Each structure stands twice: as C-alpha cells, then as structure tokens.
Amino acid sequence: xxxxxxxxxxxxxxxxxxxxxxxxxxxxxxxxxxxxxxxxxxxxxxxxxxxxxxxxxxxxxxxxxxxxxxxxxxxxxxxxxxxxxxxxxxxxxxxxxxxxxxxxxxxxxxxxxxxxxxxxxxxxxxxxxxxxxxxxxxxxxxxxxxxxxxxxxxxxxxxxxxxxxxxxxxxxxxxxxxxxxxxxxxxxxxxxxxxxxxxxxxxxxxxxxxxxxxxxxxxxxxxxxxxxxxxxxxxxxxxxxxxxxxxxxxxxxxxxxxxxxxxxxxxxxxxxxxxxxxxxxxxxxxxxxxxxxxxxxxxxxxxxxxxxxxxxxxxxxxxxxxxxxxxxxxxxxxxxxxxxxxxxxxxxxxxxxxxxxxxxxxxxxxxxxxxxxxxxxxxxxxxxxxxxxxxxxxxxxxxxxxxxx
Amino acid sequence: xxxxxxxxxxxxxxxxxxxxxxxxxxxxxxxxxxxxxxxxxxxxxxxxxxxxxxxxxxxxxxxxxxxxxxxxxxxxxxxxxxxxxxxxxxxxxxxxxxxxxxxxxxxxxxxxxxxxxxxxxxxxxxxxxxxxxxxxxxxxxxxxxxxxxxxxxxxxxxxxxxxxxxxxxxxxxxxxxxxxxxxxxxxxxxxxxxxxxxxxxxxxxxxxxxxxxxxxxxxxxxxxxxxxxxxxxxxxxxxxxxxxxxxxxxxxxxxxxxxxxxxxxxxxxxxxxxxxxx
Numbered sequence: 001x002x003x004x005x006x007x008x009x010x011x012x013x014x015x016x017x018x019x020x021x022x023x024x025x026x027x028x029x030x031x032x033x034x035x036x037x038x039x040x041x042x043x044x045x046x047x048x049x050x051x052x053x054x055x056x057x058x059x060x061x062x063x064x065x066x067x068x069x070x071x072x073x074x075x076x077x078x079x080x081x082x083x084x085x086x087x088x089x090x091x092x093x094x095x096x097x098x099x100x101x102x103x104x105x106x107x108x109x110x111x112x113x114x115x116x117x118x119x120x121x122x123x124x125x126x127x128x129x130x131x132x133x134x135x136x137x138x139x140x141x142x143x144x145x146x147x148x149x150x151x152x153x154x155x156x157x158x159x160x161x162x163x164x165x166x167x168x169x170x171x172x173x174x175x176x177x178x179x180x181x182x183x184x185x186x187x188x189x190x191x192x193x194x195x196x197x198x199x200x201x202x203x204x205x206x207x208x209x210x211x212x213x214x215x216x217x218x219x220x221x222x223x224x225x226x227x228x229x230x231x232x233x234x235x236x237x238x239x240x241x242x243x244x245x246x247x248x249x250x251x252x253x254x255x256x257x258x259x260x261x262x263x264x265x266x267x268x269x270x271x272x273x274x275x276x277x278x279x280x281x282x283x284x285x286x287x288x289x290x291x292x293x294x295x296x297x298x299x300x301x302x303x304x305x306x307x308x309x310x311x312x313x314x315x316x317x318x319x320x321x322x323x324x325x326x327x328x329x330x331x332x333x334x335x336x337x338x339x340x341x342x343x344x345x346x347x348x349x350x351x352x353x354x355x356x357x358x359x360x361x362x363x364x365x366x367x368x369x370x371x372x373x374x375x376x377x378x379x380x381x382x383x384x385x386x387x388x389x390x391x392x393x394x395x396x397x398x399x400x401x402x403x404x405x
Numbered sequence: 406x407x408x409x410x411x412x413x414x415x416x417x418x419x420x421x422x423x424x425x426x427x428x429x430x431x432x433x434x435x436x437x438x439x440x441x442x443x444x445x446x447x448x449x450x451x452x453x454x455x456x457x458x459x460x461x462x463x464x465x466x467x468x469x470x471x472x473x474x475x476x477x478x479x480x481x482x483x484x485x486x487x488x489x490x491x492x493x494x495x496x497x498x499x500x501x502x503x504x505x506x507x508x509x510x511x512x513x514x515x516x517x518x519x520x521x522x523x524x525x526x527x528x529x530x531x532x533x534x535x536x537x538x539x540x541x542x543x544x545x546x547x548x549x550x551x552x553x554x555x556x557x558x559x560x561x562x563x564x565x566x567x568x569x570x571x572x573x574x575x576x577x578x579x580x581x582x583x584x585x586x587x588x589x590x591x592x593x594x595x596x597x598x599x600x601x602x603x604x605x606x607x608x609x610x611x612x613x614x615x616x617x618x619x620x621x622x623x624x625x626x627x628x629x630x631x632x633x634x635x636x637x638x639x640x641x642x643x644x645x646x647x648x649x650x651x652x653x654x655x656x657x658x659x660x661x662x663x664x665x666x667x668x669x670x671x672x673x674x675x676x677x678x679x680x681x682x683x
Contacts, residue, residue, distance in 0.1 A: 016540065026509060026536040028465045030561040030586050033568060172471060178462065185464040190587040192563055288510045288536070289462060301483040302514030304461045 009256035009331050012322065017206020017292075020328060022321035025205040027291045030189045039207045041112050046214070051107065058103055062136070063093050065100075065218065069226035069382070074352040075368075082375035084368060085235070086355070086385045087223050089247065096358065096387030097219060097247045098129040102198060104215035106133040109196035116140045116195045120184040122149055122177035122243065123313030123360065124156025125387050126200030131165035141165040144183045146176035149312040155391045174306045177243070177316045181290050201244025202320030205291030209320050216250025223382055224254055231380055237262040239371065240384040241363040242334070243278070243314035245323045247386035256331060265323060266367045268309035269336035276308035279336040280319040281327050294321040310339035310399075311359035313387075337366035345369060346389065346396060358387035359396070406553050408530045409502040410578040413452060414613045414634065423630035425450060425675040426615050427668055428506065428639030430457035430473035431490055432482025433646060438656040439477070442646070443494050445665040447501040450672025453615075453635065455533065458487055458507030465535045467590030469640045472647065476654055484511045484520070488527040495528035504557060504578070506533040509545065517545055521552035531555030531578045539571045546575050555579075560606055562586050569609045579613040579635065580606060584620075590640035593619035600632035623674025630678035638671050 012019040025035060045051040059065045068088045076084045089097040102119075109117060117139050121127030127143040134141035143160055147169040150157055160167050173179035181204075188197045202209045202216070227235050238255060240248035242265045255261045270277035277283060280295040287296040289304060297305040297317035307317040326332040337345075345365035350356045357365060364383050372381055389396070417424050427446050432439050446454055459477040463470060491503060505524065512520050512534070524532075532549055539546075539558070546556045555578030563586055564572055573580065582602060584594035594616075603614050616629050617637030626636040642664055649663035650656060 025538065025540045027538060028535050028561075029538050029559045029572065030465075030563050030583065032538045032540065033563045033565065172468070173461065182462050182464050186467075186588045189465060190591065192586050288508075288513055290464070291536075293513075296510075298510070298514065300514075301485075302460075302511035303478060304510070 005329065009326070010253060012325065013206060013210055017210070019322045019325035021286065022294050022324040023206055023209060023292050025291065026288050026293065027205045028189055030192055034192055035205055037112065038108070041108055042207055042211050045108055045111060055104060055107055059218065063099050063103065064091065066222045066226070067091050069223055069230065072353050075349065078352055079369060079372040081377065082237070082372040082379035082381040083377065084372055085227070085380065085382045087219060087251065087382055089219060089384060089386045090357065090388035094129045094132050095390065096125040096129065097216065097250060098126040098200060099132070100218055100250065101200070101212050101215040101246060102126070102129040102133050104211065105196070105198045106137060106139070109139070109198070110137060112196065114194060114196035116191065117198050118142045118144070118184050118187050118195055119198045119200060120144045120177065120180040121200060122180070122315055123311065123358065124149070124153040124160065124391060125313060125358070127165070127167070128156050128159050130198050131160040131163035134165065135163045142187065143167050144170050144180040144187070146170050146174070146180045148175045149177065152395050153312050153391055154394065176307070177312070178304065178307070185290070201246040202249045202322060203244045203290060203292055203294065203318060209292065209322055212246050213249045213253055213322065216246050217253050219247065219250035219384065220252060220254035223251060227380065227382070234258055234261055235380040235382045236260065237264065237371070237379065237381045239264045239266065239364045239368055239381065241266045241314065241360045241386065242319060242323060243268070243316050243360065244318070245320040247384050249320060249322060251382070251384045252332060263332045264367060264371065265332050265334045266363045267334060267336040268311055268314035268363055269338040270308040272338055273336065276306065277336070278307035278309040278314050278316060280317060281324070281334040282336050284317070286324065289318055292321045294324045295319050295327070310342060311363065313358070313360040314363065335367050337363040341366040343396065343399065355385070356389035356393070357385055358389045359392045361386045408555050408578065409500065410453065410504070410530050410555050413502050414579060417452065423633060423675055423678055424452040424613070424615060424635035425626065425672045426453040426455060426617070426635050426637040427451040427642060428455040428457060428637060429642055429646070429664065430459060430470065430477050431487040432459055432477030432480055433473040433643070434476045434650055434654060434656050434660070435480040436482065436486060436490065438660055440490050440493055441661045442664050443490065444497065445661055446668055447498060449665040449668035451501070451668055453502045453504065455504045455506045455637070455639070456487065456491065458484055458505055458511055460508045460511060463508060465588055467588040467640060469590045469643045469647070473643045484515050488523050491527040491529055502530045503528065504531040504533055505529050507535070509534050509536050512545065517548055521549055521554060525552055525554060529554060531557050533557045533559065533581060535559065539574065542575050550575060550577065557581055559583050562602065566605065569606065573610045576612065579615050580610060581637065582606060582614055582616045582633065584616050584618050587618065589618060591619055593621065593625055596628035596632055599629060603633045623670050626671045627674040627678045630675040636675050642667055
C-alpha cells in the first residue's frame with residue numbers, strides 16, 4: 001500500500017469523521033440533526049470530569065472492572081511458544097466487552113434527555129448489555145435481532161426479555177445482523193424525537209465509530225497497565241476477533257503508537273474465503289453502507305452480499321471504518337479463521353483452561369493456535385477474550401453431537 | 406443550465422397547478438414490464454418520474470419498496486440496466502423529467518464520473534440520493550451539478566431553520582419535502598402541518614417544493630397539491646403493481662394497467678387541487 005505513514009495512528013478521525021477515505025456520515029437527512037447533536041453532547045461529556053467520574057463509578061461497582069489479565073499457563077504449554085495472556089472481558093457483568101460501550105452511550109442518552117433506547121444485535125451480547133443498562137436506569141428498550149439469530153441465540157433472547165426489553169425479530173433480507181441494523185435505522189428515522197440509537201460496534205455514521213472506540217479503549221488501557229505490572233513491559237503482540245470490530249479496537253487503539261507491538265485482527269472466514277464467509281477485509285472492497293464508507297462484501301453492482309459465520313456476532317458484511325484505514329495503512333494485520341477452526345479453538349480453551357469462550361473470541365484463539373507456536377517463549381501475546389460462551393452452548397452442543405451444521 | 410425538470414415546473418406554474426410525481430422501482434418485477442410501466446406513466450398523467458435504483462439495503466424504505474427492490478434484483482436488475490431503461494424510455498419521450506432515486510453504494514461502485522456521464526447521456530435529469538446529506542456534498546452532489554444534472558435534496562421535519570440553508574445550498578430542480586419523520590409507506594402527514602412546513606421552506610428558496618411519504622389516495626394527493634408545488638406517490642403505486650403479480654411474483658397481463666390506472670386516478674386528484682395564491 002502506497003499510503004504515507006502518519007505521525008500518530010491515534011489522531012483520527014478528522015472533524016468530518018474520516019479515517020483516511022473511510023468513515024463519514026452517509027445517513028438520511030432526518031437523522032443528520034440528531035447526529036450533530038450527539039457529536040456535540042459527546043464532545044461536552046468527554047470534557048466533563050463529572051461525566052467521567054460517574055462512568056468510572058459504574059465501571060468499577062456495576063460492571064466489575066478492571067477485568068483480569070490472566071496468564072493462560074496450560075494453553076501456553078500446549079502451544080509451546082509465546083506466553084499467552086487472556087484479557088478477561090468475558091467476566092464483565094453481562095458476559096462480554098459490550099457493556100463498556102453501552103454504559104457510555106446510555107449515560108450520553110440520559111444527558112441528552114432521551115427516554116427510549118434502540119439497539120441492533122447479532123449474537124445478542126450487545127442486546128443483553130443494552131437491556132441491562134436500560135433496566136438499571138429505567139429506560140424503554142427495543143432490540144432488533146435477525147430472525148436467524150433469534151433462533152441460534154435463544155439464551156440471550158430470553159435474557160433480554162427477562163430484563164424488560166422488547167426483542168423484535170427482523171424478517172427482512174438475510175435476517176441477520178445487517179438487517180437488524182437496517183431495521184434499527186428505520187425505527188430511528190421514525191422515532192428520532194425521543195429515541196437514542198445505541199450502536200454496538202465501531203461502525204455507523206460519525207461520531208459512533210469514535211465514541212464506541214473511546215468507551216472500549218478501557219480494554220487496551222487496562223491491559224497496558226496490567227502487563228507493565230506483571231511483566232514490566234509492553235506486550236509483543238495483540239490478537240482479537242472482528243465482526244464490526246469494537247473489542248479489537250478497544251484493545252488495539254492504546255497500542256497503535258507502540259511500534260514494537262504486532263497487532264492481529266481476526267475476521268470470520270465462515271466456510272472458507274472462497275465460499276460463504278464474513279471477512280470484509282479479506283474478501284471485500286470499499287463501499288458505503290450503514291452510514292460509513294468501509295470494506296464491505298458486495299457484488300459487481302454494489303449490492304451487499306450475504307455474510308456467513310457460525311458466530312452470529314461476526315456475521316456482518318462490513319467492518320468498522322477505522323479498521324479499514326488501519327488495514328490500508330498497514331498498522332494492523334487482518335487474518336481470518338473458519339467456522340471449523342473456531343469450533344476447535346472453542347473446545348481447546350474449554351478443556352485446557354476451564355474457560356468456555358464465546359464463538360466470537362474462539363476465532364481469535366484459533367489464530368493464536370497458529371501464531372503462538374512460531375513465537376519464542378519470551379514473546380508476550382495478549383488475546384481479547386471478549387465474551388463467554390454460555391449463549392453458544394446449545395448451538396455448539398448440537399453441532400458436536402452432529403445434529404446440525 | 407435548464408433541465409427538463411426546470412422546464413416542466415415553469416410550464417406547470419403557468420398552468421397554475423401542482424406537479425404529480427410518481428415513483429416506481431426500476432426493473433420491478435422485470436426489465437420489460439418495468440419499461441412499459443415507465444412509458445405508461447406520462448400518458449396516465451405523471452408530470453415527473455422518479456425511478457428507484459434497486460439496492461439490497463434501503464434503510465429509509467418501508468416493506469413495500471424494500472420488496473420491490475428485491476424483486477428487481479432477483480430479476481437481474483443492475484444500475485447499468487437502469488440506465489438502459491432510461492435510454493429506451495427517452496426514445497419516445499424527450500420531455501418528461503426523470504429523476505433517479507436511491508442509495509449511494511451502487512453509484513460509488515459504478516464510479517461517480519462514469520455514472521454521471523452515462524446518466525446524462527441516457528437522459529436522466531436529476532438525482533435523489535437518500536444517504537448523501539449536505540455534509541457529504543463532495544461525493545456526488547457537486548460533481549452532479551457540474552455534469553448538468555439536478556441534485557434534489559430531501560428536507561424533513563427535523564431540518565430546522567438553522568440547518569435549511571445548508572440543505573438548500575447545493576440543490577437544484579426541486580426540493581423534496583419528506584412530510585413525516587419516518588420511512589416510505591408510513592402513515593400520512595396532516596395537510597395543514599405540511600402547508601406550514603412548505604411555507605417555512607419557501608422562505609429559504611425559490612425552488613419548487615414537492616411533498617412525499619404517506620400519500621396514497623387521490624384525495625390525499627389533492628390535499629397536498631393544494632399546499633405544495635407537487636405531490637409524490639410511490640408506495641401506493643408499488644403496492645398496486647405487487648397486487649397484480651402472479652403467485653410467483655411475475656408480471657401478468659394486468660400489471661402495467663394496474664399502475665397506469667392508479668396513476669390516472671391520482672393525477673385527477675392533483676389536477677383538481679385549488680392552488681393557494683403565491
């Protein structure tokens with residue numbers, strides 16, 4: 001890539017929400033005034049110590065942060081190379097990293113006087129986190145979820161309903177995360193006067209990719225401090241799975257200007273990159289969808305193609321715009337793992353460490369299984385264990401017993 | 406530059422009546438039927454034609470237009486074929502203004518400069534691109550104006566007086582006022598509320614103002630035509646088309662007529678409107 005290297009990889013986006021050519025604000029006029037209001041509210045909140053203090057209080061006492069940085073001794077021994085640390089985001093309240101971002105957005109919504117919260121969800125982790133914080137703060141919550149995902153992630157549907165949220169199964173298009181996002185945008189356009197759209201990943205129109213990144217950066221900031229405390233230095237590599245890419249961006253961003261740190265994002269290769277998959281960078285090209293320009297899976301006419309992943313949370317034909325930029329500029333290496341590789345990693349981590357990962361971070365573990373053995377024993381590798389696998393137990397159980405594919 | 410849109414609105418102003426603007430999806434339910442429908446629209450009373458560009462993910466459209474786009478895509482419609490359709494339509498009609506309406510990605514992938522050149526050659530007069538607000542004018546709006554195409558902007562109930570000048574700055578042809586905060590095919594807006602909004606926008610522009618979203622009947626089209634420079638009907642026509650299809654979603658002998666007959670009835674409604682004095 002013949003792109004000039006910037007002085008810092010952490011200064012983006014520009015004031016129009018662009019990371020290089022990526023990002024932007026490609027939305028209907030109805031939404032533009034609210035998006036500008038949101039940008040203003042976020043800028044003010046960021047500069048308000050009371051906002052930060054209140055958020056830190058909830059992060060400590062409600063979410064349970066900091067999450068541990070755990071040395072995975074048996075996985076390290078098994079792979080025989082790099083020393084592997086797991087950033088235990090699955091131990092957060094609600095069981096994934098999603099809560100970090102939702103807390104921030106719900107506090108912004110309260111600041112803006114919005115009483116109704118909508119969200120899209122794939123695996124249901126973002127939906128559960130949103131339903132949880134809406135319950136906590138007494139807000140109405142509507143979650144859009146593809147009908148296919150409602151089927152394969154039943155435990156999370158039940159959780160959202162127990163928390164008082166309305167789950168709307170989306171029947172349009174491919175009935176997965178992309179369509180849930182379309183339907184959430186349609187709701188937002190219709191109810192813009194009282195509704196806050198709590199986007200679950202580092203995508204969508206500016207300022208969402210930035211504010212979600214900022215709320216998730218606590219993952220990388222904690223990791224940096226914890227690694228310093230345990231090993232007295234920076235890690236040598238970072239690995240995280242990517243659907244839209246919020247857990248990855250949260251881990252990566254604080255390290256982007258540390259050139260000694262190798263960074264790997266892992267997309268979902270589904271049945272394989274020559275077949276149905278969800279790897280936007282490996283198999284896509286730049287296009288415009290859901291408010292931003294980014295790498296997308298599409299045909300020659302610019303029609304969006306169906307993604308496929310065993311993991312509902314990665315089953316999306318796009319990726320956050322800042323990831324597209326980090327790919328083009330060469331700071332982050334984007335790899336991919338197939339459904340089968342993720343399933344093998346899911347089982348390996350469960351049996352070696354007694355930790356059942358969600359299918360999403362199982363993709364990251366799958367690439368650790370390739371990367372770690374090739375690295376020396378003093379190489380420090382951090383994997384973001386972004387969610388726990390309870391929600392996937394019925395689906396994986398069926399697959400392993402040969403009931404379904 | 407004067408486009409067919411400018412000429413048509415100037416003529417209607419002389420006649421003292423509002424425009425009837427029809428929306429149909431290009432390639433719905435197939436290319437040939439779609440061309441015949443578009444050809445039938447001016448004869449049935451359409452003053453301006455909006456032709457939808459099919460897209461897999463139309464985030465501002467309701468179920469009817471979503472389904473229309475998917476029918477067209479299933480039948481093999483593309484942006485290139487949409488331009489072919491316009492070229493064929495222009496063989497017999499060099500007067501009726503034709504506006505392409507859709508989302509940015511197919512145009513971005515086609516290539517902006519190539520698209521604008523091909524659209525102009527095919528006989529397109531203007532563009533309405535739902536997901537390009539003024540903040541993204543560099544993408545397509547400015548190049549389109551340079552290429553001699555009108556770039557028609559959507560104004561909505563959330564576009565306040567402070568924002569209107571920015572929305573109207575690089576626009577031409579007409580202004581499309583979206584009468585409700587919502588998606589296509591949603592509930593109708595109250596004509597008096599619409600009248601106030603049109604008056605508000607008129608304080609900022611001399612361009613004609615057409616109103617759409619939620620207009621389904623001749624009566625509603627007429628009520629809006631009394632308050633604005635044009636009534637836009639889309640979902641009702643798309644529904645009439647859909648109701649004429651066979652069980653497999655294919656065109657029948659009734660399909661073209663079903664759209665033409667509703668167009669004629671709606672056009673009568675618009676023509677019966679008593680326009681408020683300017």
